[in-house]
Amino acid sequence: MNRVCVIGAGSTKYGRLKEGIVELAVNASRDAIKSAGIEARDVQYAFISNVFGVADRQVHLAPVIMSDLGLMNVPGLTVESACGSGSIAFREAYANVAAGFYDVVLVVGVEKVTHTGTARSTTLFSYCSDFFYEGGSGVSFPGLFASMARAYMNRYGATEEDLAMVAVKNHEHGLLNPKAHIRKRITVGDVLESPPVASPLKLLDCCPFSDGASAVILASEEYAKSHGLEYVQVIGSGRGASPATLQDREDITAIPSTRAAAQQAFKQAGIEPKDVDFAEVHDCFTIAEIVDVEDLGFFPKGKGAEAVKQGVTRLGGDLPINPSGGLKSKGHPIGATGVGQVAEVYEQLLGRAGERQVKGAEIALTHNFGATGASCAVHIFRRV
Amino acid sequence: MSVSREEFIAKLNEGKVLLYRCRRCSNLQLATIVFCRRCNSDALDVVEEKGEGRVVTFTILYVPPEGYEGYAPYGWAVVRLDSGVNISGFIDVKSAKDLPLDSRVRIVGYDGRGIVLKAEDGSSK
Ligand SMILES: CC(C)(COP(=O)(O)OP(=O)(O)OC[C@H]1O[C@@H](n2cnc3c(N)ncnc32)[C@H](O)[C@@H]1OP(=O)(O)O)[C@@H](O)C(=O)NCCC(=O)NCCS
Ligand SMILES: [Zn+2]
Numbered sequence: 001m002n003r004v005c006v007i008g009a010g011s012t013k014y015g016r017l018k019e020g021i022v023e024l025a026v027n028a029s030r031d032a033i034k035s036a037g038i039e040a041r042d043v044q045y046a047f048i049s050n051v052f053g054v055a056d057r058q059v060h061l062a063p064v065i066m067s068d069l070g071l072m073n074v075p076g077l078t079v080e081s082a083c084g085s086g087s088i089a090f091r092e093a094y095a096n097v098a099a100g101f102y103d104v105v106l107v108v109g110v111e112k113v114t115h116t117g118t119a120r121s122t123t124l125f126s127y128c129s130d131f132f133y134e135g136g137s138g139v140s141f142p143g144l145f146a147s148m149a150r151a152y153m154n155r156y157g158a159t160e161e162d163l164a165m166v167a168v169k170n171h172e173h174g175l176l177n178p179k180a181h182i183r184k185r186i187t188v189g190d191v192l193e194s195p196p197v198a199s200p201l202k203l204l205d206c207c208p209f210s211d212g213a214s215a216v217i218l219a220s221e222e223y224a225k226s227h228g229l230e231y232v233q234v235i236g237s238g239r240g241a242s243p244a245t246l247q248d249r250e251d252i253t254a255i256p257s258t259r260a261a262a263q264q265a266f267k268q269a270g271i272e273p274k275d276v277d278f279a280e281v282h283d284c285f286t287i288a289e290i291v292d293v294e295d296l297g298f299f300p301k302g303k304g305a306e307a308v309k310q311g312v313t314r315l316g317g318d319l320p321i322n323p324s325g326g327l328k329s330k331g332h333p334i335g336a337t338g339v340g341q342v343a344e345v346y347e348q349l350l351g352r353a354g355e356r357q358v359k360g361a362e363i364a365l366t367h368n369f370g371a372t373g374a375s376c377a378v379h380i381f382r383r384v
Numbered sequence: 385m386s387v388s389r390e391e392f393i394a395k396l397n398e399g400k401v402l403l404y405r406c407r408r409c410s411n412l413q414l415a416t417i418v419f420c421r422r423c424n425s426d427a428l429d430v431v432e433e434k435g436e437g438r439v440v441t442f443t444i445l446y447v448p449p450e451g452y453e454g455y456a457p458y459g460w461a462v463v464r465l466d467s468g469v470n471i472s473g474f475i476d477v478k479s480a481k482d483l484p485l486d487s488r489v490r491i492v493g494y495d496g497r498g499i500v501l502k503a504e505d506g507s508s509k
Contacts, residue, residue, distance in 0.1 A: 042454060115470075118447065119448070119449065119450050119453070120450065122447060122449045122450075123451075124449070125451040126449050132389075132416070132498075133471070133472050133473075133498075133499065134460075134472065135449065136451050136475045136498045137472060137473045137497065137499045137500075138445065138448065138449070138455070138458060138460050138497055138498055139443070139445065139460035139472075139474075140445060140447065140448070140449055141444075142447065143443040143445045144443075145443045146443035147442060147443045147460070147461075147462060148441070150442065150485070151439045151440070151441040151442065154441075154485055179385075180456040195446070196446045196457075197445075197446055197447045198443045198444065198445045198446065198447070199443055199444040199480050200445070201443075236489025244471065246441075246462055246472065247440075247462045247463075247470035247471055247472045248470065252440065252441055252462070282425075309473075332428040384424050
């Protein structure tokens with residue numbers, strides 16, 4: 001296998017945006033290409049990560065995006081794995097570069113949904129579940145994670161206040177990120193008093209519906225070196241799967257795909273969880289971050305809430321989690337999210353993250369999953 | 385014999401759940417799954433189970449998807465059937481207090497709301 005690295009990254013702002021799906025994807029891709037210091041024509045292949053193109057009346061995204069980048073002869077492919085599409089597209093790009101099929105590959109993730117409104121977006125997102133048992137029986141994604149939260153709180157004694165601390169922390173981080181969707185300081189009280197969405201989760205336990213795009217450029221390390229490019233190394237890549245439904249999980253308070261993907265990525269990287277300096281994890285809901293940091297091996301099962309309470313996972317703590325603001329504050333344009341995590345890691349490891357810089361970070365991890373964790377990818381990166 | 389989704393739904397409408405029992409390893413699973421999840425055999429016998437069990441976890445939804453506006457707030461629950469097989473569905477409870485974990489529920493049908501559950505003690509509508 002060839003060694004693979006990330007040579008460039010770009011992101012639009014996340015939020016309720018006026019641009020359409022194609023313009024967002026093209027802007028993020030242009031910025032990634034420019035940051036890489038390559039010519040657009042050096043890109044040999046593209047993976048597009050997107051779920052609801054149909055909501056903005058555009059599917060078959062690759063040729064449209066590539067044509068607007070002036071790259072009408074460069075082929076591409078859309079990857080759809082619900083909220084995990086971005087990291088899974090990244091994984092496919094990684095595999096293609098590692099296998100030597102291509103030297104330079106663009107991964108661009110994009111989503112455009114906010115124009116559809118709350119009820120429509122809630123419905124569209126529910127199509128990411130096993131619809132017969134879940135979405136088609138009335139449950140939304142907040143409802144699925146609320147069901148995990150109730151089981152978790154019942155088993156481990158975590159409280160609504162504990163969950164709220166995750167939102168407070170990630171909003172603090174997001175305040176430092178100019179591209180974040182929701183930039184607002186909040187308190188535990190604000191979270192507890194926010195309107196219920198799906199009990200026990202409330203508005204401020206949830207990520208928002210966001211529009212946005214993120215792009216990164218992967219290259220073989222040999223290519224990056226021989227062209228004198230700046231880069232961060234991809235040192236581990238893992239994939240995992242879980243039963244599609246919550247009803248089929250042996251343990252509703254854990255996500256098996258996270259564990260499998262993390263184990264593979266750590267093994268390949270030859271490191272352990274304690275070697276990671278910071279991580280971007282899939283905090284679509286406050287409960288998710290607590291479960292993630294346990295499944296990734298950062299904290300023992302049942303202790304994820306303790307870590308956030310003690311400030312371990314804040315910027316400046318021993319293991320900052322979601323310095324970008326995470327899905328909670330930075331936002332969750334679902335096709336873009338996993339790619340945006342890699343963009344954040346690229347900025348951080350090159351020391352370009354501004355006010356939210358994790359000082360001295362050398363090793364970072366990204367974790368992103370689809371639906372309730374039915375699909376997952378974990379990647380580990382190192383500064384050179 | 386293999387069960388179609390249509391037959392599976394018809395039984396839900398009678399308050400019953402079709403399961404497969406693996407001939408090789410005796411594993412029980414919902415009859416929407418075509419190979420044994422434990423041993424991968426497809427030698428499966430159809431078993432009919434009364435759709436009754438206990439609440440494993442649940443939520444009360446206040447922000448509903450399209451088509452459920454008229455019911456909100458309402459519940460959705462994961463249920464462990466008496467056979468040990470899990471299923472989930474819509475349940476018309478208005479408050480978390482009305483659906484203690486481990487309380488008994490049963491399947492009452494399948495309609496526009498999906499798989500419909502009912503709390504057994506009659507504390508919910
Ligand atoms: C929580 C939720 C129901 C709110 O619905 P919405 O359509 O985004 O809410 P609205 O557009 O009515 O927003 C109302 C206000 O709350 C703010 N807001 C919305 N969602 C928010 C969130 N998650 N956190 C903080 N503030 C939020 C909006 O910015 C808006 O503020 P403003 O009036 O000052 O502009 C919705 O965001 C949601 O379902 N989120 C989860 C998305 C999801 O499931 N993703 C997949 C994860 S696997
Ligand atoms: Zn078997």
